[in-house]
Amino acid sequence: MNLHLQDKVILISGGAKGIGGAITRGLIEEGAIPVIIDPSEKEGNELIALAKGKVLHLPWRLFSAADCQKVIEEAIRCFGRIDGVVNNAGVNDGVGLEHGSPEAFANSIANNLHHYYSLVHFALPELKKNKGSIVNISSKTAVTGQGGTSGYVAAKGAQLALTREWAVELLPYQIRVNAILPAEVYTPMYESWIQSFANPEEKLAEISKRIPLGKRMTKPEEIASMAIFLLSEKAAHITGQHLYVDGGYTHLDRSL
Template structure:
């Protein structure tokens, strides 16, 4: 299917690794121009060069998105290069384990900055350009904002905020024909997830148990499966879809747990 994304400029925060990398690769395969946003220049340039060497177009911008000024800089740099922005994917974040009992004010607020505030700021600064192109915003969210997880208040609050902002922005931006949607992730295999699993004393057993709890095929979601949905939402093929929280999770959040006993 031709998603008609050729030459569309799309910002992807956290675009060098994991889900973000998969989104960048999927965009490039559709002829779009992904702009990788990340704090690690080596990771950024590695992916950028791979895409260019494969015949695609891509740029990268180094930024620490917990710094509000750098969010504005990202948008300015992208516009200086391409003169427009057609889409924004808010993806960067980390399940940092800032809990209620174990956390404190400073760590909680830092978690909100690391996981939510830059979603707002990138959208805010990109908005004048998205208005010109009638572009689209996709927010990557997590099941923690729906189900809770325990001992991760900052991350859960941030994802609840991501979901709420998706609906709020969809309403506010109707008059500009800017669509806003979210993709909610549950158990997705990424380098970050793999690093966490490897810290556990019973890593293989834990991974097998997690896989068994995913109703569809008893496996984790692939980053490429998240990416395919994101790219579809950015395209005109989803031209009447806005304000939606799409769960790409193999039924993890909503299907009956009784299925696991069958």
């Protein structure tokens, strides 16, 4: 299927590894021009080689609104347009209620949420021109809870609320805004977590057997396929949606 993303300029925060890396690779295959915002130099260079130079890698962290504004300015300087934003960067940092502090909670919210707003805010003039699309990568933890990670889950819940709020606010400009909620996705970060257990293979098998569809983890490429579809004109009448790509993990009976 031709998704008509040829030469569309798409920003992806955390776009070098894991889910973000899979989205970047998928966009390259579609002929789009990814702007990868990610400090990972090695993976970024691999994606540059894959794209044969038709890509921009900004090895920056988005700690402030000024950092986000700099990203937008550089993307426009290089390519003259922005057609979409994928908000993806974040970390499940374990700042909980019992084992945390108000200061740590505030920092967790800032690190996982503020750049979602700032990137879109500064990209908005370009998105208006091009009737662009925004995809927010959230998490099933926003609706199920996880325990011990108040900051991350609060940010993920806010991302879902902002998805609906922005979808309403941006209707006059025909800018579509949607969110994807991954559950158990086998990324390098997830693998590192699995390896922290005494019996990692047993732990992985235990989790996988609770995923109703296929008894397997979701692949990053499966999240990427949804994100790329939502960025395309094939999803021209989809906005304000929270879409689960999780093999039924969140909503189906896990005893199935």
